Amino acid sequence: MKLESLAIKYHDGELSILDQQALPLEEVWINCHTIQDMCDCIISLKVRGAPLIGIAAVLSLAQYAFQGASIQELRKAIQILVTTRPTAVNLKNYMDAIDKQLAQGNLVVAEMAKAIFLEDIELCEKMATHGANMLPFEATVLTYCNTGSLATAGMGTALGVIKKAHQAGKIKHVYACETRPLLQGARLTAWELEQAKIPYTLICDNMAGSLMRSQKIDCALVGADRIAMNGDTANKIGTYQVAILCKHHQIPFYVVAPYTTFDPACDGAKSIVIEQRAPEEVKGFMGKINFAPQKASVYNPSFDVTPGSLISGFIFDKGIYKADELLAMLN
Numbered sequence: 001m002k003l004e005s006l007a008i009k010y011h012d013g014e015l016s017i018l019d020q021q022a023l024p025l026e027e028v029w030i031n032c033h034t035i036q037d038m039c040d041c042i043i044s045l046k047v048r049g050a051p052l053i054g055i056a057a058v059l060s061l062a063q064y065a066f067q068g069a070s071i072q073e074l075r076k077a078i079q080i081l082v083t084t085r086p087t088a089v090n091l092k093n094y095m096d097a098i099d100k101q102l103a104q105g106n107l108v109v110a111e112m113a114k115a116i117f118l119e120d121i122e123l124c125e126k127m128a129t130h131g132a133n134m135l136p137f138e139a140t141v142l143t144y145c146n147t148g149s150l151a152t153a154g155m156g157t158a159l160g161v162i163k164k165a166h167q168a169g170k171i172k173h174v175y176a177c178e179t180r181p182l183l184q185g186a187r188l189t190a191w192e193l194e195q196a197k198i199p200y201t202l203i204c205d206n207m208a209g210s211l212m213r214s215q216k217i218d219c220a221l222v223g224a225d226r227i228a229m230n231g232d233t234a235n236k237i238g239t240y241q242v243a244i245l246c247k248h249h250q251i252p253f254y255v256v257a258p259y260t261t262f263d264p265a266c267d268g269a270k271s272i273v274i275e276q277r278a279p280e281e282v283k284g285f286m287g288k289i290n291f292a293p294q295k296a297s298v299y300n301p302s303f304d305v306t307p308g309s310l311i312s313g314f315i316f317d318k319g320i321y322k323a324d325e326l327l328a329m330l331n
């Protein structure tokens with residue numbers, strides 16, 4: 001079995017990921033040999049983005065099965081992988097799906113891994129088409145975090161829409177928020193936009209308000225890590241602020257996500273576990289620079305939740321929905 005995307009490669013038991021912590025300065029591929037290797041890569045955000053985290057975990061299980069792991073060992077691995085990043089629901093959805101099928105034998109893991117990988121590429125295409133059709137010509141779009149091919153197996157979610165719209169000649173300009181503290185916007189989205197030759201400007205997160213006041217922004221497009229039944233949406237910390245700014249400036253704010261990021265078992269914000277990360281991420285950068293006093297107390301949630309009421313629409317693979325239509329989407 002051979003599966004390849006921009007950020008992950010699997011070939012008959014060989015699994016490697018493009019180190020997203022090293023980008024854009026270096027393109028380094030890391031070989032993963034064990035479940036623990038993959039857990040380390042997920043926790044350290046070397047592989048990241050809700051869909052890709054789930055896919056990486058699934059491929060790690062496929063590798064383990066290829067190495068001869070028993071059903072019991074695979075079940076234990078699922079329990080470990082699922083705890084690595086608690087907010088992105090794709091990981092849990094995929095782990096639950098594989099766990100359910102394991103009784104059929106460990107060969108089922110490779111089959112499911114392939115299906116999940118290929119499905120994600122298709123879901124990206126569908127979201128991108130719906131989103132690109134919706135955008136006006138000459139669109140100026142603001143985006144947050146990284147939601148492209150580095151976050152999925154395909155062209156991406158919000159960034160996939162931007163890429164597709166650019167191919168259709170609809171994009172005038174993209175504003176990419178840097179996305180503190182780990183700079184997924186500055187490092188990864190800027191890198192992908194540059195590769196796709198899409199005109200963009202990078203802004204610090206705290207410039208979004210001033211930008212919206214001074215420039216015509218047609219819409220904000222962001223991704224999601226978990227979408228609750230009522231439309232409340234967990235995404236990269238800072239997304240909520242963008243949504244509030246959009247509301248104030250009457251700019252449509254869209255969430256772009258595949259159905260695999262929808263959590264029908266979650267009724268709203270209160271039920272979403274928010275991953276808290278190390279203080280060092282805020283006090284410095286990647287362990288290389290420290291700019292805050294050593295003893296500074298730090299608040300570092302990795303995600304925030306934007307209420308469904310602030311979201312103009314959800315661009316899913318099935319189509320575009322309002323928060324109060326999500327229940328209907330299930331049918």
Ligand code: MRU
Nearest residue numbers: 048049050147151157223224236
């Ligand atoms: O911590 P990260 O980089 O994994 O967070 C990523 C995001 O919040 C993305 O917006 C989300 O996962 C959607 S990616 C298609």
